[in-house]
Amino acid sequence: MSFLDDFIMRAILAGIGLALAAAPLGCFVVWRRMAYFGDATAHAAILGVALSLTFSVSVFAGVLVVSLVMALTVSSLSGRDFAMDTMLGVLAHSALAFGLVAASFLVGVRIDLMAYLFGDILAVMPADLAVIWGGAAVVIGLVVWRWSSLLTATLNTDLAYAEGVDPKREQLVLTFALAIVVAVAIKVVGALLITAMLIIPAATARSFSRTPEIMALLAAGIGAGAVISGVRASYHFDTPTGPTIVCVTALLFVTSISLTGLARRSSQKKGA
Amino acid sequence: MTLFNMTDVTVRLGGATILGNVTMSMEAGEIVTIVGPNGSGKSTLLRVLVGALAPNTGQLTKRDGLRIGYVPQRLQLDPTLPMTVTRMLRLRRKVGRPEIDAALSRAGIPELAKRQMSALSGGQFQRVMLARALLGSPELLILDEATAGLDQRGTAAFYQQIERVRTELGCGVLMVSHDLHVVMSASDRVICLNGHICCQGAPSHVASAPEYRALFGEGTKGALALYAHHHTHSHTTEAAE
Numbered sequence: 278m279s280f281l282d283d284f285i286m287r288a289i290l291a292g293i294g295l296a297l298a299a300a301p302l303g304c305f306v307v308w309r310r311m312a313y314f315g316d317a318t319a320h321a322a323i324l325g326v327a328l329s330l331t332f333s334v335s336v337f338a339g340v341l342v343v344s345l346v347m348a349l350t351v352s353s354l355s356g357r358d359f360a361m362d363t364m365l366g367v368l369a370h371s372a373l374a375f376g377l378v379a380a381s382f383l384v385g386v387r388i389d390l391m392a393y394l395f396g397d398i399l400a401v402m403p404a405d406l407a408v409i410w411g412g413a414a415v416v417i418g419l420v421v422w423r424w425s426s427l428l429t430a431t432l433n434t435d436l437a438y439a440e441g442v443d444p445k446r447e448q449l450v451l452t453f454a455l456a457i458v459v460a461v462a463i464k465v466v467g468a469l470l471i472t473a474m475l476i477i478p479a480a481t482a483r484s485f486s487r488t489p490e491i492m493a494l495l496a497a498g499i500g501a502g503a504v505i506s507g508v509r510a511s512y513h514f515d516t517p518t519g520p521t522i523v524c525v526t527a528l529l530f531v532t533s534i535s536l537t538g539l540a541r542r543s544s545q546k547k548g549a
Numbered sequence: 550m551t552l553f554n555m556t557d558v559t560v561r562l563g564g565a566t567i568l569g570n571v572t573m574s575m576e577a578g579e580i581v582t583i584v585g586p587n588g589s590g591k592s593t594l595l596r597v598l599v600g601a602l603a604p605n606t607g608q609l610t611k612r613d614g615l616r617i618g619y620v621p622q623r624l625q626l627d628p629t630l631p632m633t634v635t636r637m638l639r640l641r642r643k644v645g646r647p648e649i650d651a652a653l654s655r656a657g658i659p660e661l662a663k664r665q666m667s668a669l670s671g672g673q674f675q676r677v678m679l680a681r682a683l684l685g686s687p688e689l690l691i692l693d694e695a696t697a698g699l700d701q702r703g704t705a706a707f708y709q710q711i712e713r714v715r716t717e718l719g720c721g722v723l724m725v726s727h728d729l730h731v732v733m734s735a736s737d738r739v740i741c742l743n744g745h746i747c748c749q750g751a752p753s754h755v756a757s758a759p760e761y762r763a764l765f766g767e768g769t770k771g772a773l774a775l776y777a778h779h780h781t782h783s784h785t786t787e788a789a790e
Binding site for chain 1: 596
């Protein structure tokens with residue numbers, strides 16, 4: 278009997294895998310103001326689920342492909358006639374709507390939409406764990422490998438060109454990593470809460486960080502901690518697990534900004 | 550020794566000709582300033598030089614392995630991105646503490662190594678970017694409106710720093726600026742740009758050239774031109790920045 282036989286343990290491991298991959302990528306989503314971009318990619322996942330069930334391919338592969346197509350579409354559309362947030366708003370919500378409609382056409386297969394919208398982390402099997410940790414390893418490897426180029430491209434595109442970094446290539450790296458995270462996360466927190474796992478731990482880490490590296494590492498720790506306490510809390514209170522994890526990250530975020538606010542006020546008093 | 554040669558470079562963006570048949574070159578150790586009204590293609594010219602933009606027609610040849618240090622215009626760090634000055638300097642290069650301290654002193658800010666970028670004033674921020682560019686021992690230093698947002702004293706101090714850097718490192722300096730009166734006196738050569746090169750030469754020559762006066766008015770050595778950026782006249786093309 279291995280420790281993987283315990284569904285709680287599998288849930289925690291799956292969540293930690295996602296948290297570790299989402300942390301560094303989430304930092305870039307925050308720094309580059311790509312939150313809506315994350316939403317559009319994540320919402321496309323539902324369409325990916327419907328298509329994979331229609332053609333009987335693995336959900337992971339289907340979601341990965343559709344999310345990647347969506348992310349590339351969004352990337353190529355930026356800089357066109359519409360303001361980017363309008364464009365992303367259109368894409369994110371149409372992807373979700375088309376996905377839900379497509380899923381309703383599926384006859385013979387009864388799919389549990391809730392599981393894909395909000396995740397079904399307690400149903401994670403050892404094979405899923407392999408996919409999640411494999412995907413997480415690819416994302417972490419990619420981000421670590423491109424780290425300084427990604428940061429330079431984030432600072433300023435002209436500066437990046439001057440220093441031999443192609444910002445378009447780095448954007449592609451992020452796009453690809455984002456699609457993998459979405460595919461990995463669909464089983465854990467579901468399509469609607471993926472962006473939360475990207476953004477909230479990173480935003481929470483911000484106030485305690487002096488450098489980008491510290492922020493990414495702290496975000497990973499915060500995300501992993503939220504997964505562990507979230508899974509336990511959901512077991513204890515009998516609440517849905519994915520949303521409970523996100524609730525914990527949100528509480529940590531509120532705590533972090535309150536602490537920063539208090540620290541600032543006390544330092545101002547000292548200064549006065 | 551020639552740093553780069555630009556021949557008949559034309560850039561069109563969205564149907565508008567931003568730069569038309571620009572031909573220029575620079576020698577090592579030279580300080581060249583580009584002046585011109587808003588939308589005259591100054592930044593575009595620099596973007597072509599650093600490789601951020603490919604010209605539609607024309608040729609740009611840089612000396613083999615030319616090391617360029619680039620200080621961009623008004624770089625905005627997103628407030629969510631934590632960054633110390635030291636980390637900023639180490640972003641693209643593995644450099645030790647002594648090199649960092651030397652670059653910061655050369656840029657005139659030896660005491661700022663541990664500060665957060667977000668806590669710096671505009672002038673300090675630009676000096677960090679200068680220090681960062683200096684770390685690569687550039688042969689050509691390119692500054693795009695590096696003093697935008699600085700007051701007169703800050704601007705003057707910044708240009709004195711640039712002249713010192715040029716003397717110490719012997720690098721060529723190419724600047725774009727609005728601060729005509731300060732810049733003119735600090736430059737070896739001034740290029741007056743308005744979609745094309747209107748006139749160029751020594752600062753005194755350009756200041757008295759009719760093309761320059763037509764663009765910037767009759768102010769003494771262009772000092773009044775600081776307040777006349779937006780005026781247009783028959784010389785203006787449909788250029789946009």
